[in-house]
Structure formats: C-alpha cells, structure tokens
Amino acid sequence: MEGRVIIVGGGLAGLSAAAMLTQHGLTVTLLESRPRLGGRAGSFLDTTTNEWIDTCQHVGMGCCTNLLHFLKLVGVDDLFREERELTFIGPGGERCRFGDHIGPAPLHLAGAFRRLSYLSIGEKWRLGQDLSRLAHPHWADVHDLSFDDWLSRHAQSSDCRDRFWDVILVSALSERAARISVPAARNVFVDGFMSNRVGWRVYLPTAPLDEIYGQRLTAWLMSHGADVRTQAGVQRLEEQNGEVVAARLRSGEVIAADEFVLAVPWHRVRDLVPSSLVDHPVVTAADQIEAAPISSVHLWFGRPVLDVPHAVLVGRLGQWVFTRAQSLNPQPSTLSSNLHYLQVVISASHELAAKPQAEVVAAVVTELGEIWPEANGASLVHGRVVTEHRAVFSPQPGVEKLRPAQQSPMANLQLAGDWTQTGWPATMEGAVRSGYLAAENILRRMGRDASLVQAELPTSWLAQRLFGLRDKRP
C-alpha cells in the first residue's frame, strides 16, 4: 500500500486529519468545495463595512484537549486567548463574576456558583445536589431519556431550567434540555465544570477564523507538502473491486489515491459515497440525524456599548454577547474603523427562522439597552442576522446510534466530521477528534501504530471520591 491520501472537506475534521497525515510523511491532497477553508468555523465578508466577520463566535474550552493540541501543532495557538473570568448577567441585570478559585475540582468553582445572585440560596442548594447526582455514573446511565425528563424524574430543581440548566446547555449543545440526551448533558457539566480545574476555561480567537483556519493553516499544510485545493467540489467517490479508487470532481477531473477521508457534514454523505454504499445502514442512519440551528446577530454601533469584553445573558433571547477589537481586521474600511462591533449569539434558534431580521435585531438591541443603558443612546449603524440552519447535529436521545465510526464499511475509506463517533457533541473538539481518529486508522492500515488522540484532562482526586468518577486518562 502506498501513501497517497485524498481528504474531501476542509473543515476542522479534514484539516486535522491532513495535518496529522502530512506530519507522518503521507502525500495529502485536500479538496474543499468552497473558496476558503474552515468549513462551519469560517468567516464572511460583510460588504457594508468591508470587514471579515466570523459567521459565529467560536468558543473553545480547556477540556478540548485535541483542539488545543491541534492549534499548537499547526502553530496558530498564538491567535487564541484564554479567558479566566466570565460575566453572567442575571434576568434582573445582576452581574455575577464567574472564575475559578483555589482548591481541586469541583471546589474550584464553588465561589463562582455562590456568586450567581439571581439564584436563591435554596435553589443553589438543590442545584448542588442535582449536579452531584448527575455526576454519579449510576444516576445518569440512561441513554433513552431526554435531560428534561431526567430533571423531572430525578432532580429537585427543574424550576431552574431557564436560569441554570439551559443557560449552560444551550451554549454548549445548541439545544434545550427537552432535546438533549442525559449522557450529552452530563458530559457538559462533568467534563467542563466538575472534574478538572481548567476544563471550563474559555478560549477565544483573536483573529478572524478565516485568517486562522484559512490563511495560516493553508500555509502550514502547503509548507508540509500537502496539496490544498479550494473550489474543488467533489461529485462522488469512485470505486473498483470494493475499494475507493478516485475522487471525481464536479469539474470532471478524476484524482486517484490509495486512502480516502470523507470529512463532510452528515447531510452531504449520501451524495458523495461510492454508489455501492448509498443504501448501506451507515448512510441511512446518517440521514436520520437532526440538525439544530444557531443564529448570530452582528451589530455595529456608533460608540462603545459594553463595558466587558463578553457576557453570558441569562433569561433573554440573546445568550452570549461578544465585543471584538477593531484591530483584528487587517484592512478595516473607513466606516468600520469608526464603529464598535458586537456579536450576540442565539443558539437553538428554531423559532427565529420565521421572524424578519429587523425584528430580531430590534429585540436584541432592546435587551442590550436594558442591561447597558449606553446602548439606548448609541446609534445602530448596521445590523444583520446570520442563521446556520444546520449548524450542529441535535444531541437528542438515540443520536449516538446514528453516528458511525470513522472506519467506513469500505476498508480504504474513513468518515470524519463532528457528527461521527467521537464521544463529543458537535464542536471543534469533536471535529478534530474525528480527524485524528481517521488518521490513526489510515496509519494503522499501513502498519504504523500511532496514537494520535490526546488524553482527557485528569479527573481531580476529590471528584473521583465525591462522584465515583474514574480518571479517563490511559
């Protein structure tokens, strides 16, 4: 077997597979249908301000060990900053500082939890008990129940859905408790907040995503010998004698290789797999995966509005608001250099689809004015809503059965993408994990046993003792 690999899809799954395989000396051709790399973690040019704007703010966390490894591997980790403090703004405008303190997990966040002043002491007490129950593997080992049902059956504080559970879950999984499986909800709280001191910390890009995953990564891949081809949409993979032999491009060009990685979203798979796989259960299962939408509201004000870099908004339409330094844009227009940009993220935005953009912008601006009165006097120069209808897969009960392993039914074809089996929800971490797993499989087929997937963060001794958790590291 030789080492020519074709990767279809230049999102984080394809990019991470490409990076690992070039590192191991394989000849990689990356085929991406769009003009730019990055996939869903991308940017667009706002023609009014002539600025590159991220389609949506992308947030990484300390528990994303593979994502952080990948950013370092390809030398773009300098374009992220670690945030050790968040601001939660309660329904009545209460400002609550959220940061870790000394002590092992989960004690490190006890102070932050105490400071959530929009929850009563009784609610916090009950939430503490529910979180502890959720962390215990015994109580949470139910795959066919929605988290909403679990809260109703096992928890004492289901009344805190809107002000606690959904605040965290909607941001992490882009769905509300009623459309989230118990294991998916449990992973968010346990891996993110309860088992390690740094798992919850937030990583934010300090440059447009297009600069990070597009320009910088393209340069890195090419300098490591990869052939990166954008505007190279694949029509279908071609097979011969039960193996994939080539990728046929929409242009008619046919490129042969020895190994293939199909790193496209689940709803593109049927069109691209070799024809003998079209009716395979793996493909029909993928067709049943449901999507969840995410909207981002982009606002340009005539003067500064926020007095914090970002905030989590509790009990409002907008869930996170982020400012962004103007200096991030390499060539701001005269208009944009005088404007102050904000982005408000609305995950699980199912009900927004039918609403006119102007109505959504007005609702979000009114909310900002309730929290920051400065917004009332600041003129809104430009506003737009971007909705990704198939932003992520919906982590509903039963979805795990629909997610395939990276090794496809054809020996020399790997599937990759945040939707494949990674143990993670649809995130950048999940995408990178899938790319590493696909690369591992290819190397193994070549007789090279490389372990590429990074270890989880260690589970603190206290979390092990309190909740009966195991340390997931090998």
Ligand SMILES: Cc1cc2nc3c(=O)[nH]c(=O)nc-3n(C[C@H](O)[C@H](O)[C@H](O)COP(=O)(O)OP(=O)(O)OC[C@H]3O[C@@H](n4cnc5c(N)ncnc54)[C@H](O)[C@@H]3O)c2cc1C
């Ligand atoms: C609005 C929004 C907000 C998000 N926020 C966060 C966040 O804060 N944190 C987080 O961790 N994750 C977030 N995510 C999820 C994250 O973006 C995805 O999980 C991740 O980027 C998926 O990467 P991927 O490589 O699996 O898929 P994709 O990024 O979808 O990449 C697939 C690529 O395949 C290409 N392709 C498709 N068909 C073809 C073809 N025929 N030929 C060639 N190429 C093709 C596509 O153009 C695309 O570039 C968000 C997603 C969205 C949409």
